[in-house]
Amino acid sequence: MPRVLQRIVGLAFHYPWLVSLAMAASLGAALASLALPRLLGRAVDQAHGLLIQGVAHAGEARHALLVTAAFVIGATLVRGAMTMWSGYLGELVSQKVGHDLRLQFFQQLQRLSFGFHDRIHSGDLVTRGMLDLEGARVFIQGGLMPILTLVLLLAFASWQMLATDLTLGLIGLAFVPFSALALGRMGFLLRVTWLRFQELMAQLTLTMEENLQGIRVVRAFAGKAFEMSKFDRASVDALAYSYNRITLRFRAVAVMQVTFNASMAGVLWYGGHKVAAGTMSVGTLTAYLAYMTLLQGPIRQIAMIFNAAARATSSGARVFEVLDLEPEIADAPDAKPLAPAKGVLRFESVDFGYVPGKQILTGIDFEVGPGQTLGIVGPPGSGKSTIANLIPRFYDVTGGTITIDGVDIRDVTLPSLREYVGLVQQEAFLFDSSIGHNVAYADPWAEEERIVGAAKTAQIHEHIVGLPADYETRVGERGVALSGGQRQRMSIARGVVPGPGVMIFDDSTAAIDAVTERRVRDALAEATRTKATIIIAHRLSSLMHADQIIVLDDGMVVERGNHAQLLKAGGVYADLYELQSRSDASATLEDVTLEGAPA
Numbered sequence: 001m002p003r004v005l006q007r008i009v010g011l012a013f014h015y016p017w018l019v020s021l022a023m024a025a026s027l028g029a030a031l032a033s034l035a036l037p038r039l040l041g042r043a044v045d046q047a048h049g050l051l052i053q054g055v056a057h058a059g060e061a062r063h064a065l066l067v068t069a070a071f072v073i074g075a076t077l078v079r080g081a082m083t084m085w086s087g088y089l090g091e092l093v094s095q096k097v098g099h100d101l102r103l104q105f106f107q108q109l110q111r112l113s114f115g116f117h118d119r120i121h122s123g124d125l126v127t128r129g130m131l132d133l134e135g136a137r138v139f140i141q142g143g144l145m146p147i148l149t150l151v152l153l154l155a156f157a158s159w160q161m162l163a164t165d166l167t168l169g170l171i172g173l174a175f176v177p178f179s180a181l182a183l184g185r186m187g188f189l190l191r192v193t194w195l196r197f198q199e200l201m202a203q204l205t206l207t208m209e210e211n212l213q214g215i216r217v218v219r220a221f222a223g224k225a226f227e228m229s230k231f232d233r234a235s236v237d238a239l240a241y242s243y244n245r246i247t248l249r250f251r252a253v254a255v256m257q258v259t260f261n262a263s264m265a266g267v268l269w270y271g272g273h274k275v276a277a278g279t280m281s282v283g284t285l286t287a288y289l290a291y292m293t294l295l296q297g298p299i300r301q302i303a304m305i306f307n308a309a310a311r312a313t314s315s316g317a318r319v320f321e322v323l324d325l326e327p328e329i330a331d332a333p334d335a336k337p338l339a340p341a342k343g344v345l346r347f348e349s350v351d352f353g354y355v356p357g358k359q360i361l362t363g364i365d366f367e368v369g370p371g372q373t374l375g376i377v378g379p380p381g382s383g384k385s386t387i388a389n390l391i392p393r394f395y396d397v398t399g400g401t402i403t404i405d406g407v408d409i410r411d412v413t414l415p416s417l418r419e420y421v422g423l424v425q426q427e428a429f430l431f432d433s434s435i436g437h438n439v440a441y442a443d444p445w446a447e448e449e450r451i452v453g454a455a456k457t458a459q460i461h462e463h464i465v466g467l468p469a470d471y472e473t474r475v476g477e478r479g480v481a482l483s484g485g486q487r488q489r490m491s492i493a494r495g496v497v498p499g500p501g502v503m504i505f506d507d508s509t510a511a512i513d514a515v516t517e518r519r520v521r522d523a524l525a526e527a528t529r530t531k532a533t534i535i536i537a538h539r540l541s542s543l544m545h546a547d548q549i550i551v552l553d554d555g556m557v558v559e560r561g562n563h564a565q566l567l568k569a570g571g572v573y574a575d576l577y578e579l580q581s582r583s584d585a586s587a588t589l590e591d592v593t594l595e596g597a598p599a
């Protein structure tokens with residue numbers, strides 16, 4: 001059995017009692033089924049006896065026939081009840097395993113580092129967590145549970161047929177090698193087909209997800225036809241693989257059915273001759289045929305089991321591939337919770353690259369203590385957000401160190417570090433939940449006054465109280481009911497609630513108008529009075545009050561000082577300030593470089 005299937009079976013055995021009961025019920029169903037051919041054979045012989053003996057022993061024979069008939073009914077009832085129980089318990093176990101796997105998968109997605117999420121698209125992960133996981137789950141009820149009944153039925157019926165009459169038994173089982181060959185071929189090809197099908201489903205999910213997220217862009221740029229053709233291509237390919245799968249399955253079923261029917265005809269022909277010659281009773285031949293009929297259902301089912309096994313092998317491999325990953329960023333074995341004394345954040349010769357061989361940051365040095373503000377400015381792509389991502393250890397530095405009060409952040413536990421570092425990101429993502437829940441996301445037990453206080457700091461309180469259910473108002477999917485600036489202010493409020501020791505604002509006021517931004521800034525200055533604060537911005541008015549400003553270019557610090565010192569130095573910062581205060585407040589350092597120094 002492939003390792004993936006062994007693992008799935010292992011998961012089912014986390015419920016040993018349920019599995020044992022289901023197996024016992026399967027066993028009961030198989031035994032009851034196996035009793036039927038013999039009973040039927042006996043009934044035929046008894047009826048035949050009644051026919052040839054005439055009235056001589058009619059009462060006795062009729063009684064015997066009735067007893068056999070009662071046994072047939074009893075065996076049928078037992079088989080029905082046991083089949084129902086094994087089906088019910090099998091489904092129960094598989095649902096429990098599905099639930100466990102879903103939880104493990106979701107937990108793993110939370111554990112895995114940003115580097116992993118950069119590499120694998122969320123659409124692919126959604127497919128693995130839903131469709132592939134389902135493929136692994138259904139193997140338990142559709143593959144593992146019926147297998148015991150099938151093996152028992154096949155083994156016992158074959159043995160009975162061979163033991164009663166070897167030649168007739170061999171004729172009856174002649175279909176087995178052909179069926180095994182057809183099944184083996186089908187199983188191998190199906191595994192490949194299922195894998196490709198799952199990959200295509202991931203591609204479809206990805207396209208659909210991207211389209212829903214970017215529906216405004218698609219509509220604005222009339223991209224409907226292009227997106228439709230992209231989706232259609234993947235969908236047509238997936239359909240082709242589905243056809244391929246169905247064809248493979250039905251081809252194998254056809255081989256099995258034809259060879260089975262040929263064997264059955266052989267049994268009738270050879271057995272008929274024996275009955276005619278008086279060397280076999282009609283009842284024995286009937287029992288033979290009944291055994292073969294009994295095998296017909298399982299043989300059809302075997303094709304389905306092979307299909308379920310092939311699907312589970314490819315689907316399970318995709319699920320376990322994610323579950324087996326170790327997060328690149330994890331607590332060191334001897335990590336201790338962060339216990340900051342003063343709360344001084346220091347970058348010492350920090351180098352970083354997202355991928356090997358492509359350096360993004362080089363030799364970054366700075367220090368920011370409690371009550372101090374560091375401003376970071378630089379052209380787009382110069383590495384400002386990357387600096388912000390390194391502080392809560394979304395990624396680890398590739399050179400140098402980041403310390404808090406002299407302790408390397410790689411030596412402290414991740415939860416304590418991330419609790420200590422508050423990051424208000426560029427993209428103001430909001431959950432589909434109430435305003436209050438969104439603001440208090442980092443601390444769901446925050447008292448109302450803290451939530452309201454944070455909203456007031458972010459200058460969004462007035463707007464919230466004007467909404468139909470103020471703090472209970474639901475924010476639409478991804479916060480579409482709010483404007484860009486309102487979402488950014490919500491995001492600032494959310495960053496302020498937990499009251500972390502280091503606050504980082506990554507271009508988090510870009511969508512807010514200049515007047516409101518000034519008010520946010522003043523309120524934030526008060527709220528972050530005792531914290532180490534980092535402000536990343538293109539608009540210099542957002543960070544000119546900072547104690548220290550660093551100017552980044554291509555991942556390196558090219559200028560450093562406070563606003564007055566930088567103006568005096570007359571470098572790119574001074575040029576940008578000139579440009580922004582003269583005309584264009586949204587001008588960036590890229591514009592300065594493009595334009596050259598303003599006149």
Ligand SMILES: Nc1ncnc2c1ncn2[C@@H]1O[C@H](COP(=O)(O)OP(=O)(O)OP(=O)(O)O)[C@@H](O)[C@H]1O
Pocket residue numbers: 118354355360378379380381382383384385386387507
């Ligand atoms: N997850 C990532 N994987 C690989 N490269 C990345 C990743 N994120 C950013 N980069 C690259 O790192 C460089 C710095 O990006 P970063 O987002 O830090 O710039 P930035 O200065 O914040 O830009 P902006 O002002 O536009 O926000 C860019 O060249 C970018 O393409």
